Ligand SMILES: Cc1ncc(COP(=O)(O)OP(=O)(O)O)c(N)n1
Ligand SMILES: Cc1nc(C(=O)O)sc1CCOP(=O)(O)O
């Protein structure tokens with residue numbers, strides 16, 4: 001486990017991605033199954049509707065004492081006093097977030113190009129999303145498909161916590177951890193599962209087993 005990011009299974013959730021139950025139900029089931037951290041990623045809500053949903057989700061994450069990350073929107077993150085925010089190359093950059101939010105807040109930043117590892121945004125970020133490991137129908141505006149070799153390369157260039165995202169599931173989680181990722185981020189494998197708790201448990205087990213072997 002990375003000392004600066006003691007989370008192994010990261011749920012990225014939106015209402016749209018939840019196929020069998022409402023978002024709050026999926027979140028609670030996933031936490032029961034071992035999810036350690038949750039990001040609320042609502043790309044089509046107004047800021048006020050995003051805040052309402054984030055407030056409802058934060059009640060659950062607070063109850064279970066796990067961190068809530070807000071995708072993209074600093075106003076929402078501030079309104080709910082979230083643990084942190086996740087941004088990519090088309091969002092407010094980490095350096096600007098640092099200037100406009102409490103210094104103890106946590107910033108995640110997506111890595112799409114190797115050159116980003118040398119930039120000021122990576123330096124300002126607390127952890128990095130490897131974006132994506134494998135191409136996925138859940139997010140189609142991506143550039144690099146990093147694969148296992150990409151994870152190894154990025155691992156050799158930075159000590160920051162690495163979050164693997166993009167078509168992650170129980171079948172590939174162990175290989176991704178073995179390649180150097182610290183944490184696995186999941187949307188559809190959990191949100192579209194008939195049994196989100198059982199699926200989360202399965203993925204978490206694969207991650208933990210692999211961490212023990214390293
Ligand atoms: C953990 C994690 N990693 C990467 C992303 C992608 O962020 P971004 O590149 O800003 O794309 P959108 O999610 O905003 O579409 C993420 N959200 N979480
Ligand atoms: C939110 C997100 N970001 C990505 C990136 O590559 O940066 S891929 C992605 C969606 C991942 O969904 P699934 O687990 O269903 O493949």
Ligand SMILES: [Mg+2]
Nearest residue numbers: 072087088091
């Ligand atoms: Mg973004």
